[in-house]
Amino acid sequence: MTATRSEPASLSLFAQLSRFVAVGAVSALVDFGVYHLLLSLGTWVHAAKGISFILGTTTAYLLNRRFTFTATEGGKGRFAAFVALYATTFAFNVGMNALALALLPDMPMRTSVAWVIAQGCATAINFVMLRTVVFRR
Numbered sequence: 001m002t003a004t005r006s007e008p009a010s011l012s013l014f015a016q017l018s019r020f021v022a023v024g025a026v027s028a029l030v031d032f033g034v035y036h037l038l039l040s041l042g043t044w045v046h047a048a049k050g051i052s053f054i055l056g057t058t059t060a061y062l063l064n065r066r067f068t069f070t071a072t073e074g075g076k077g078r079f080a081a082f083v084a085l086y087a088t089t090f091a092f093n094v095g096m097n098a099l100a101l102a103l104l105p106d107m108p109m110r111t112s113v114a115w116v117i118a119q120g121c122a123t124a125i126n127f128v129m130l131r132t133v134v135f136r137r
Contacts, residue, residue, distance in 0.1 A: 011070065019068040020127050023060055028119060031056025035115055045111065049097045049118070050090070057086050060126070069135030081134045085126070093122040 011019070031052045038048035061082055100114035107113075 011068075016068055016131060017127070020064065020130075023063040023068055024123055026063065027056045027060035030059045031119065032112075032115060036111075039111060045101065046094060046098060049094050049115070053090055053093050057090070061086070064130060065135070069130065078134060085129045085134055089122050089125055089129075092125065093118045096121050 033052075034055050035048050035052035038051060039045065043051075097114050097118035100117040101110065104110050104113060
C-alpha cells in the first residue's frame, strides 16, 4: 500500500517563511561548503563563488519547490521564471561578494564575511521573488 501525502492548498506566510529559512540553511551549507572547498583547491575566488552559488541555488530551488511553496506543477513557465530570477540573483550575489571583498579590510575570515553579506542580500530578494513570481498560485 502506498501512502499519499496531502498538502494544504496554500501555506501561511509564516509557514512559508519558516520552511524557507530551514531550506535556506541547508542550501547555504552547500554554497558555503563548496565555496571554501574550491578556495582551498586554489580556485579563483569569483569562479568559486559562482560555482558554489549555482549548486546552493539548485538545492534551494528543488527543496523550496517541494517543501516551501509545495509546487508540483508549473512546467516551462515556472522554470523560465526561476532561471530569470536566479540569473539576476547570481549576478547580484557574485557582484556583492566582490564588492564586499574590495571594501573589507584584510582580516581573518574575510572571505566568509563577504560570503555572508552577499548571501544575506540575495536571500531577501529570493524569498520575495520566489513567493510572488516563481511559485505564485
